[in-house]
Amino acid sequence: MKWKLSVVTALSAIILMTSVPAYAAVEPQSTKETVGQVQSKIDFQSVRYVNPLNGSVYYNVGGQQGEEYWRTIVERTKDGKLLRWEDGFSGIYGGERTAPSVSVEYTRRIDESNMQMSYLDVKNETVHEGANYNYSPDGTWSYVSQISFTPTYTKLNSYWFKNTATGDIEERFSSPAYIHAEWLPDSRLLMSRYSEKSQQNEIVMYTPATNKFEFLMYGTLTGYSSSHHAMLYVNNEPSRQEKVYDFRTKKSRLLTDAKERDSFSFYNQMWKEYDKLPKLDPQLDVMKLPVKSIDLVSDHLHTVQIDGKKVDVPYLLKKEGTLWIPVMQLADALHWTIQGKDLRAGKYRYGIKTDTHRVELAPSNSQIIDGHLFMTRGHLKSLGYGDVTISSKR
Numbered sequence: 001m002k003w004k005l006s007v008v009t010a011l012s013a014i015i016l017m018t019s020v021p022a023y024a025a026v027e028p029q030s031t032k033e034t035v036g037q038v039q040s041k042i043d044f045q046s047v048r049y050v051n052p053l054n055g056s057v058y059y060n061v062g063g064q065q066g067e068e069y070w071r072t073i074v075e076r077t078k079d080g081k082l083l084r085w086e087d088g089f090s091g092i093y094g095g096e097r098t099a100p101s102v103s104v105e106y107t108r109r110i111d112e113s114n115m116q117m118s119y120l121d122v123k124n125e126t127v128h129e130g131a132n133y134n135y136s137p138d139g140t141w142s143y144v145s146q147i148s149f150t151p152t153y154t155k156l157n158s159y160w161f162k163n164t165a166t167g168d169i170e171e172r173f174s175s176p177a178y179i180h181a182e183w184l185p186d187s188r189l190l191m192s193r194y195s196e197k198s199q200q201n202e203i204v205m206y207t208p209a210t211n212k213f214e215f216l217m218y219g220t221l222t223g224y225s226s227s228h229h230a231m232l233y234v235n236n237e238p239s240r241q242e243k244v245y246d247f248r249t250k251k252s253r254l255l256t257d258a259k260e261r262d263s264f265s266f267y268n269q270m271w272k273e274y275d276k277l278p279k280l281d282p283q284l285d286v287m288k289l290p291v292k293s294i295d296l297v298s299d300h301l302h303t304v305q306i307d308g309k310k311v312d313v314p315y316l317l318k319k320e321g322t323l324w325i326p327v328m329q330l331a332d333a334l335h336w337t338i339q340g341k342d343l344r345a346g347k348y349r350y351g352i353k354t355d356t357h358r359v360e361l362a363p364s365n366s367q368i369i370d371g372h373l374f375m376t377r378g379h380l381k382s383l384g385y386g387d388v389t390i391s392s393k394r
Helices: 258-262 266-275 327-334 377-382
Strands: 011-014 023-026 044-050 057-065 068-076 082-085 089-093 101-104 118-121 126-129 141-149 155-163 169-175 180-183 189-195 200-207 212-218 220-225 230-234 242-246 251-254 296-298 302-306 309-313 317-319 322-326 337-341 349-353 358-361 367-369 372-375 388-392
Touching (some): 044 089, 180 220, 258 266, 309 327, 322 367, 327 372, 358 372, 377 388
Parallel strands (some): 169 317
Antiparallel strands (some): 011 023, 089 101, 118 126, 155 169, 180 189, 230 242, 302 388, 317 322, 337 349, 349 358, 367 372
16 A cells, blocks of 8 residues: 655544544545645754664654645755655654654554554664653663543543563553653652642652652652752742752752753753754755655564463553453454444443353453553453463563
8 A cells, every 4th residue: 555645634533432532633634645746845844853873863844835734754864865754754753761752644553543652763763653661760660651531531641660671561550630750860750740638749759669659849840850860840839939959969949040941851952952953955855855664563562372372462551450451462363253332432342252252341341541442361261261371572
């Protein structure tokens, strides 16, 4: 199938018939021209990543022709050669302790229900559909924030932690509000969250290995500087004066000025450095550049072995003591029949049927995670399977 380049003329709503509310996904609609056909004068550009391994500089570029917009990624190699990424990749964004995120157009995705950003494996220059984990300084733990919804449509920010030694992934906590988190040098996580007990914001330090929180102070974390080992925060009081807390001296002081404030934002510092890099010629005809082919793959972090048959799955998630297993890959590999009924959000019913057994999955005994249906080991036993083992690819 030939993929169209990213010319965005409208938004097309994709309704996911699950227990979560409907999502909207960006999709080209009735487009007469591909990006390769437009006169691709650059209207905007920005450097958003530099590959430390090979020196390549990545530009997010775009423009407008009439009422149509186009976006793509241009790569400048270390020797100065310019390449345009192939159709379907419209943006790249560097991170501090994560791989660079990549925006993949809806029509290019492997998993159409995937609502998360993909990421670039900088070693082999492959784009992955999967969670982009934020790694601790010592590399022993990583976490990712995932958006989910309860059956009553309450939005939750769920925080999954992965033990890099075992590959196990567990949801440790969730919150209706976004939780600002920063890794400390000792691989504890500095976090700002709302305390239901005290009815105010608090700043805590979280140790993944022990699953314990340590209270630091009441207030809201707004930034962290790893080079100064200090945080920027405000107390829970009307003036909301910005203060700096030094972890080495354990003392606070008022923020000096805006320049000092910028030092507490990794992204502000990174973008300032990127702004110093050479710009592309605004008259450059981007679509005449050589095209760089990009492989897009799906992550499969775990393997489920059922009565001797191995099935790779995107991930397994432990949540409140229960291990949740994705249904789709098992159904395909084991030739299950899936019967759906009452598919309204929050009231779904799925019948999972083998040749001899059947189970019914509903909100009371299953999970919808990231747009996919999940089951338990108990369901597999009810379907007549005996030996079920789990392994991680780490």
